[in-house]
Amino acid sequence: MSSHSHPPRHDVLCIGNAIVDTLAQVPAQLITTLNAEAGTMKLVDGPAMQELLSKVTVEAECSGGSVANSAVVAARLGAKAAFIGKVARDEGGHVFTHDLKAQHVDFVGRAARHDHGEGTGRCMVMVTPDGQRTMFTYLGISVRFDENDIPPETVADSGIVYLEGYLFDDPQAQKAFHRAAELAHEHGRQVALTLSDSFCIERHRKAFQDFIRTGVDVLFANDDEIKALYQVADLDDALARLAKDVAIGAVTRGQQGAVVVEGSQRFDVPTTPVKAVDTTGAGDAFAGGFLAAFVQGKALEACADLGNRAAGCIITHMGARPGADFIKA
Numbered sequence: 001m002s003s004h005s006h007p008p009r010h011d012v013l014c015i016g017n018a019i020v021d022t023l024a025q026v027p028a029q030l031i032t033t034l035n036a037e038a039g040t041m042k043l044v045d046g047p048a049m050q051e052l053l054s055k056v057t058v059e060a061e062c063s064g065g066s067v068a069n070s071a072v073v074a075a076r077l078g079a080k081a082a083f084i085g086k087v088a089r090d091e092g093g094h095v096f097t098h099d100l101k102a103q104h105v106d107f108v109g110r111a112a113r114h115d116h117g118e119g120t121g122r123c124m125v126m127v128t129p130d131g132q133r134t135m136f137t138y139l140g141i142s143v144r145f146d147e148n149d150i151p152p153e154t155v156a157d158s159g160i161v162y163l164e165g166y167l168f169d170d171p172q173a174q175k176a177f178h179r180a181a182e183l184a185h186e187h188g189r190q191v192a193l194t195l196s197d198s199f200c201i202e203r204h205r206k207a208f209q210d211f212i213r214t215g216v217d218v219l220f221a222n223d224d225e226i227k228a229l230y231q232v233a234d235l236d237d238a239l240a241r242l243a244k245d246v247a248i249g250a251v252t253r254g255q256q257g258a259v260v261v262e263g264s265q266r267f268d269v270p271t272t273p274v275k276a277v278d279t280t281g282a283g284d285a286f287a288g289g290f291l292a293a294f295v296q297g298k299a300l301e302a303c304a305d306l307g308n309r310a311a312g313c314i315i316t317h318m319g320a321r322p323g324a325d326f327i328k329a
Contacts, residue, residue, distance in 0.1 A: 014164065014166065016164025019096075021065075038125070042136050048290075067083070079291065084150070094150060097111075109149065194287055238251075248262050277316055313325070
């Protein structure tokens, strides 16, 4: 995996939005009232987030953000995980950094010296009775992420760098991703990317495609996202394209498990059906589990199996974090 003679300080370095997750169970009618589409993510500004907070009963708060969730899962499964993201010097920033450290994930980022009046990012996760989660995200200062936030020595000392597609909404963050990928490859490390969201792909399809072909070794997506990336209706067509663009592609398919492609090889890895209480973070957990096995040199089917098991465990309770009953690697 690496040209280095010494093992990396971090197995997995995750770079993404630093978001405080706020969870609430709500009736399906509220989603309709808010003109939102169930199961999707909608961006909101600071005042809108304050209004949303006034409409619900908050049940839990913890550090979140897609790849930060993956970092926590990977750490629980034995990987040495680290995270880089931008927070403000406010209560949310304090919650985020302390919670992440409590989960045995190194927080490599730093609180912004100048927050431009923007607070730490927050994601309101509204969970309806069917287990669907609808997210309203205030990105705040998390999107003011640029190349200066990438410490070269940390990238050089990490086995695989895992990047969050949501950050593609900001041009400076895109530049930071290209820089991180260049640094990783210069030091014989690998780069993984999660596509994050179909809407995000629609906004930046060409930029995603170019970056994936030139800078990414391992790609994570769900079936809708990968079809959106290649603008095809058939999953097999998308997988054929994916296999040409990256060394390894891992695509989640909900209750059907996952499919992994590597060159001409395809592995369909089933999962054990469970009753979904909250699907928040299922894809994040899959990636965290997959990467925890991957950095240990496990076979791809074993990586996907651990990812499936991690996701299956996460969705049986509220929130995107592993509970006390979380699986063992």
